[in-house]
Amino acid sequence: MRALARYAAKAILWFVGLTLILVIAFKWLPVPVTATMLMDENGFTKDWESLGHIDRNLVAAVIAAEDSRFCQHFGFDAEAIEQAMRENMEAAANGGRIRGGSTISQQTAKNVFLWQGGGFLRKGLEAWFTFWIEAVWGKRRIMEVYLNVAETGIGTYGAEAGAQRYFGHSAARLSADEASRMAAALPSPKKRSVKAPRGWLAAHGNRIQRRIGIVRRDGLDACVYN
Template sequence: MAKTAKKTKKKNTETWRQRQGKRLRRAILRSVVWGFSLFIFAVLIFTLFNPPTTWTMYSENSRLGRLDHQWVPIEEIAPVMARSVVAAEDANFCDHWGFDVNAIRAAIEDGASRGASTISQQVVKNVYLWQGRSWVRKALETGITPFVEMAWSKRRILEVYLNVAEFDEGVFGIEAASRHYFGVGPEDLSASQAARLATVLPNPKGRSASRPSQSQIRRASSIMDGAATIDRDGRAACFQ
């Protein structure tokens, strides 16, 4: 009898463990499904609606107590501004699906002393993630970017980028930036002004579009040439 009772107890214990294991696996599966569904929703929702804020905007608003930002549709932005940003940050924007392999290879050859992030990657970082360098953030950025490329048009990616990029302390988006630096709306930006704004993007707190350094002036000249080039050779076709 004692032996039978021990067997029954052991069997009941194994059955309980099996049930708990099944419950745990179901809970994990549900979490994965819900997490992936929320992620897909977060990507799709911004094909129709504009991101209300970003982590960087929230952080700067908390720090400064103010924020200069107003969304403007890409139709109300001078085309030369869009071309200048692409020429400055991601000349092959229309030709890749989120990652510029040639730029990555060049960055590796330079010992990672130069950036290789595409505009698509920067949008993902700005809209969904946080600033700073970490393997976790980079891994998430790498995973999310292809989904954004699949769900959003190139024109939409560039529109979001121009509206959430930081151009000065507390100044976000091309509407605020064009008025802050030049006193004009984004639709009236000249090629020179657009190029100068593009030079600010890598270091918005350390550079000024209205009071550019000599290196910025040289860079702006190069960006103007690049913007004209991608317009001629068709590398701007995907967003114009």
């Protein structure tokens, strides 16, 4: 039992140490590749860009679409999780769309360090890495990494690769309409059209575009730029 306890203690120490090494390294270094990219049967295209070379419209759009309280929480938004649970219960009963309650920080932790899919183990590790990136990286770096590793299309990762694919120009000059369409597709980029959205998806993109003004007016992106 003592030997088992020693092995368990060593394993925990190694895990914590490796966690801190990776988190500290990626505070400064571009993330070279993720498990999601490596497991993508379509291969992957990516092009890392600093946040200064990504249009502010996209930052506002993803906050409006994914996590309006990004600048207020420390990685976890209990209010959004409770709301998502209520809406998903209604959706399950009525055959509607299921939505997630993960913050941008949680999505970044999952995309960088873990794999896609559910399960208690993955969710527990996601919470662990979310805590550390909030503590070590800060909001600006979290947003920068998120916009570089998020899947933006089939075999396409990051804002720059997505902008080039869909609009033929750099992510540094995305219009509010273009940014909104990219943000609307983020939850399911393999299925949602960016170039020619229709029906609900087109309306959702229009809602996000209107919310960009609210994000700017209320300073909901202030933590990224101050």
